[in-house]
Amino acid sequence: MSQEANIDDVQEPITSAPPEVRQIIERVWKLEKGRLDKKINSHINENILDIIKEEVR
Numbered sequence: 001m002s003q004e005a006n007i008d009d010v011q012e013p014i015t016s017a018p019p020e021v022r023q024i025i026e027r028v029w030k031l032e033k034g035r036l037d038k039k040i041n042s043h044i045n046e047n048i049l050d051i052i053k054e055e056v057r
Contacts, residue, residue, distance in 0.1 A: 020055060027051045 014025055028048055035044060 024052055024055050027055070 014022060017025065028051055031047055031051070032044065035042075
């Protein structure tokens with residue numbers, strides 16, 4: 001199996017998700033990326049919960 005096919009397999013649940021779910025994934029990804037860039041080691045659970053609550057409203 002090629003590496004490109006592997007990447008497509010991994011991304012398939014995201015690309016086939018409804019727009020609302022993709023929005024949550026995108027926001028959580030950006031949050032985590034920012035934390036990794038800044039090397040912040042604090043808990044992220046509350047931030048993720050806030051994102052989900054905002055998107056569900």
